[in-house]
Amino acid sequence: MAVVIFLICFPLVMALASYLVRDDRTRNLLARAGVAVIMAAVLWLVFIWISGGRQVINCYYDTEAADHIILAVEVVLMFIITGLCCRHRKYWISLLSIVPTLLIAWFELEGPETERISHIQIDHLSILMCLIIAFIGGFIIIYSGGYMTHYHQHHVRIKPRKNYFFAMLFIFLGAMFGFVLSSSLLWIDLFWEITSVCSFMLIGYTRDEEAIYNSFRALWMNLLGGTALAVGIVYYGYFAHTVSLDTLVAEGMHGGEFTTIPIALIAFAAMTKAAQLPFSTWLLGAMVAPTPSSALLHSATMVKAGIYILFRLAPAIGGTRTGMLVSLIGGFTFFVTSIMAIGQDDGKKILACSTVSNLGLMVACAGIGKAETIWAGVMLMIFHAISKSLLFQAVGATENAIGSRNVENMHGLMYRIPMLAMFIFIGIAGMFLAPFGMLISKWAALKASVDSGNVVMVLFIAFGSATTSFYWSKWMGKLISRSHVSGSRHEDITLPDERLSLYVHAFLMIAVCLLLPVISRLFVNPLLLELFGQYKVVLPLEVLILLELIIIFVFAVPMAAYRYSKRVKTNVKLSYMSGINMGDNNSFVDSFGASRKLWLSNYYFSDKFDPDRLMVYGQIMAMALMIVLLCLIVGGILA
Amino acid sequence: MKMNIISALLYILLAPLAGALMDGVGRKISARMQGRIGPPILQSYYDVRKLLGKQVIAVSPLQSFLLISYLVLMVLTGALFFSGSDILLSIFVLSTAATFLYFSTVITSSPYNTIAASRELIQIMAYEPAVILACVGFYLAAGSFQVDEIASTNTCMLLYTPGFFAAFVFILTIKMRKSPFDVSTSHHAHQELVKGVTTEMGARNLALYSIAEWYENVFLMGMAGLFVINSHWWSIPLTALLVMATFFLEILIDNSNARMKWENMFRLSWEVTLLAAGVNLLILMLIR
Numbered sequence: 001m002a003v004v005i006f007l008i009c010f011p012l013v014m015a016l017a018s019y020l021v022r023d024d025r026t027r028n029l030l031a032r033a034g035v036a037v038i039m040a041a042v043l044w045l046v047f048i049w050i051s052g053g054r055q056v057i058n059c060y061y062d063t064e065a066a067d068h069i070i071l072a073v074e075v076v077l078m079f080i081i082t083g084l085c086c087r088h089r090k091y092w093i094s095l096l097s098i099v100p101t102l103l104i105a106w107f108e109l110e111g112p113e114t115e116r117i118s119h120i121q122i123d124h125l126s127i128l129m130c131l132i133i134a135f136i137g138g139f140i141i142i143y144s145g146g147y148m149t150h151y152h153q154h155h156v157r158i159k160p161r162k163n164y165f166f167a168m169l170f171i172f173l174g175a176m177f178g179f180v181l182s183s184s185l186l187w188i189d190l191f192w193e194i195t196s197v198c199s200f201m202l203i204g205y206t207r208d209e210e211a212i213y214n215s216f217r218a219l220w221m222n223l224l225g226g227t228a229l230a231v232g233i234v235y236y237g238y239f240a241h242t243v244s245l246d247t248l249v250a251e252g253m254h255g256g257e258f259t260t261i262p263i264a265l266i267a268f269a270a271m272t273k274a275a276q277l278p279f280s281t282w283l284l285g286a287m288v289a290p291t292p293s294s295a296l297l298h299s300a301t302m303v304k305a306g307i308y309i310l311f312r313l314a315p316a317i318g319g320t321r322t323g324m325l326v327s328l329i330g331g332f333t334f335f336v337t338s339i340m341a342i343g344q345d346d347g348k349k350i351l352a353c354s355t356v357s358n359l360g361l362m363v364a365c366a367g368i369g370k371a372e373t374i375w376a377g378v379m380l381m382i383f384h385a386i387s388k389s390l391l392f393q394a395v396g397a398t399e400n401a402i403g404s405r406n407v408e409n410m411h412g413l414m415y416r417i418p419m420l421a422m423f424i425f426i427g428i429a430g431m432f433l434a435p436f437g438m439l440i441s442k443w444a445a446l447k448a449s450v451d452s453g454n455v456v457m458v459l460f461i462a463f464g465s466a467t468t469s470f471y472w473s474k475w476m477g478k479l480i481s482r483s484h485v486s487g488s489r490h491e492d493i494t495l496p497d498e499r500l501s502l503y504v505h506a507f508l509m510i511a512v513c514l515l516l517p518v519i520s521r522l523f524v525n526p527l528l529l530e531l532f533g534q535y536k537v538v539l540p541l542e543v544l545i546l547l548e549l550i551i552i553f554v555f556a557v558p559m560a561a562y563r564y565s566k567r568v569k570t571n572v573k574l575s576y577m578s579g580i581n582m583g584d585n586n587s588f589v590d591s592f593g594a595s596r597k598l599w600l601s602n603y604y605f606s607d608k609f610d611p612d613r614l615m616v617y618g619q620i621m622a623m624a625l626m627i628v629l630l631c632l633i634v635g636g637i638l639a
Numbered sequence: 640m641k642m643n644i645i646s647a648l649l650y651i652l653l654a655p656l657a658g659a660l661m662d663g664v665g666r667k668i669s670a671r672m673q674g675r676i677g678p679p680i681l682q683s684y685y686d687v688r689k690l691l692g693k694q695v696i697a698v699s700p701l702q703s704f705l706l707i708s709y710l711v712l713m714v715l716t717g718a719l720f721f722s723g724s725d726i727l728l729s730i731f732v733l734s735t736a737a738t739f740l741y742f743s744t745v746i747t748s749s750p751y752n753t754i755a756a757s758r759e760l761i762q763i764m765a766y767e768p769a770v771i772l773a774c775v776g777f778y779l780a781a782g783s784f785q786v787d788e789i790a791s792t793n794t795c796m797l798l799y800t801p802g803f804f805a806a807f808v809f810i811l812t813i814k815m816r817k818s819p820f821d822v823s824t825s826h827h828a829h830q831e832l833v834k835g836v837t838t839e840m841g842a843r844n845l846a847l848y849s850i851a852e853w854y855e856n857v858f859l860m861g862m863a864g865l866f867v868i869n870s871h872w873w874s875i876p877l878t879a880l881l882v883m884a885t886f887f888l889e890i891l892i893d894n895s896n897a898r899m900k901w902e903n904m905f906r907l908s909w910e911v912t913l914l915a916a917g918v919n920l921l922i923l924m925l926i927r
Contacts, residue, residue: 446771455924459917469738477756554735561703561711564704565700568695569694570697570700575747608902
């Protein structure tokens with residue numbers, strides 16, 4: 001399984017290479033080549049796995065030397081974090097790195113002897129994650145090549161550190177591969193810390209005050225999760241003499257000894273990483289960074305790491321108090337942040353809120369912990385990764401072209417930069433419209449929550465999906481309406497590598513939507529079988545076929561109608577303005593008899609759904625919920 | 640299977656007829672309530688027939704294609720429902736149809752239309768939870784999301800789902816664009832929004848919109864009827880009675896209420912949904 005080691009190490013080599021290359025063109029070419037190699041390696045891994053009959057592969061049992069390297073890297077990381085914290089006078093944050101690192105180091109050097117375990121495990125879930133990381137993440141890196149060129153033309157005051165940026169992106173990919181392929185908790189912990197630090201560095205890219213503030217917030221929240229993770233690992237290792245994630249889950253499924261606390265702690269850590277309330281602010285603050293890093297954090301890496309680990313734990317937490325905590329927090333986050341998105345007019349903020357909201361739904365699915373909910377969760381993860389990445393990239397390219405990412409300024413984008421508007425349109429449609437997978441997954445989540453008797457979750461989904469469709473549709477409406485902008489065409493300055501990534505994403509979006517039944521049968525069902533040992537079909541075949549018909553219908557009808565209506569002659573008239581048009585649809589006569597331009601705007605209700613206030617309330621409520629349930633969990637053990 | 644296809648076909652063929660009649664009867668009853676004689680029962684049909692014969696007049700040439708999509712998806716919603724397939728599936732197609740109506744409205748960029756379109760979205764946000772919860776109610780009471788299985792149970796759903804039904808009737812006022820919840824459009828052109836979402840629809844396009852409305856109303860009445868219908872013969876007249884009573888109630892509400900502000904509409908419908916449907920949900924989950 002040398003390819004696994006290659007996947008983890010090669011991105012690091014690429015990172016070093018990108019850091020050293022000073023010339024932009026060479027670096028972009030290098031990055032492209034590197035991404036191609038990574039994709040090929042993942043395909044090779046998939047090939048080996050398939051030719052092995054798609055069985056779970058366990059390997060690397062004796063890794064004495066690697067364990068030492070990993071510990072050394074962890075200690076180095078601790079020094080880096082401590083140094084950075086001291087430089088910015090945030091001394092207390094460094095404690096969140098020093099304490100867990102020392103704890104882990106003590107455990108490895110002085111702690112009890114642990115069982116011999118495999119350190120790398122390849123199964124359906126990790127293969128899926130590898131595909132998402134390599135392809136979505138890879139194309140985001142390709143996209144960055146073009147994006148960063150324009151970014152620095154617009155933001156002249158920011159010192160270009162593109163080599164540093166690319167290095168971080170590659171390290172991120174490597175750490176993610178390590179994270180999803182490891183089955184030793186100690187290894188997982190290291191890669192976890194690396195992603196935390198990487199995201200911190202990416203968020204702080206611009207080095208202005210806001211960026212530094214937000215990056216440290218992201219750091220402490222993630223390190224807090226990391227501390228919980230480390231404590232959980234050491235607790236489990238100390239008492240159960242093993243650090244295998246598999247054993248932990250398997251024991252946890254039967255309510256084994258010493259499992260409740262580590263599972264609760266790891267689930268807590270996963271929720272910080274998945275930016276659930278009350279820890280959502282770090283992800284919302286992460287958008288100060290250049291768009292590719294937001295795309296990477298939101299779609300392919302970082303937050304998905306939290307979801308991934310929750311899916312792994314799902315069989316063990318279903319029906320327990322930890323599961324209740326996870327599902328309640330997830331459902332609550334889904335609902336609150338989807339309301340929060342209504343009040344935003346900044347495109348990236350809407351995307352960020354919607355990411356947190358969708359993550360909430362996935363977290364809730366994991367918390368319920370039934371095979372059906374994980375089916376929905378995995379589907380959500382696939383669709384969300386693709387459409388969110390597409391949306392971030394399209395919004396980033398739009399920002400470069402029109403100089404703003406405010407949704408109000410995207411008025412009539414369909415007529416100004418049709419290509420980019422089309423990509424945003426497809427991305428949004430993927431997030432909530434009928435034939436696309438997100439909606440189908442939501443449907444499955446609803447059904448599964450009813451089946452598992454989770455009343456609160458059903459209410460959250462019913463109300464939350466209503467608000468979700470509100471903020472997405474109004475954005476779509478903005479793209480297609482015209483008037484005060486008609487005539488002003490913008491130059492589309494999207495570069496070829498950005499374009500390539502956008503096209504691939506849009507294509508993937510539609511392909512995955514059409515292939516939904518195939519993916520479900522060939523991939524997700526076996527995945528559930530592996531996780532749970534048993535599996536009941538969520539959507540029976542006839543429903544899937546009917547669904548497929550509807551998908552084709554919903555694509556075909558507007559297209560046919562469009563072709564038809566093109567042939568029909570339309571008698572175009574002025575719009576109704578109480579008879580005071582100025583001869584076109586763009587202006588009218590005001591009360592002074594002068595011409596006034598018509599300006600159309602969306603509702604944001606910032607007085608009713610004030611996002612900042614909602615966030616504070618949400619954090620308080622979620623915090624209270626968390627404390628109460630953590631007390632219940634601890635109480636359950638003591639009793 | 641055969642029966643299902645036949646009933647779907649019957650819906651596609653007969654729903655416009657039923658919808659037009661419903662519209663006509665509704666206008667008649669309304670008129671009588673106001674002490675007028677009112678138009679002939681077939682007036683809506685005459686209007687649409689005449690509109691269909693006209694040329695396409697629109698502010699944006701793209702409007703007709705969006706309206707056609709809206710109409711076809713609306714037909715699909717009802718066809719799925721009456722063919723007895725999954726009720727959630729038809730609700731999802733319904734919401735996609737509603738999105739197309741929204742597109743066809745904003746694309747004109749006329750001031751009245753744009754405000755009405757935003758309000759249309761608020762309406763969707765206001766009624767969607769109740770509709771989804773109604774489906775959940777059916778599922779809890781009948782053990783299936785399949786319409787044909789819900790319709791052939793042994794008992795009357797309403798006994799288990801009165802709260803869901805109350806919430807559904809409440810939001811039906813929004814869906815059928817009746818006062819006090821007709822915030823995005825109304826039947827009278829002299830109000831602050833002119834004709835709301837239909838302000839810029841004329842000639843052929845208005846006809847498409849009206850036909851879609853007929854299909855929608857028949858579908859909604861079908862969904863109301865699903866609360867009663869079961870395997871016993873007596874449930875059929877009872878269903879008819881309930882549907883007529885619901886329809887009459889909507890007209891009564893329409894005529895006895897002034898239009899509300901959208902804020903109040905939104906708040907009220909969520910509160911009613913949460914209280915009526917939410918409590919019902921809780922009880923059903925507990926006794927299951």
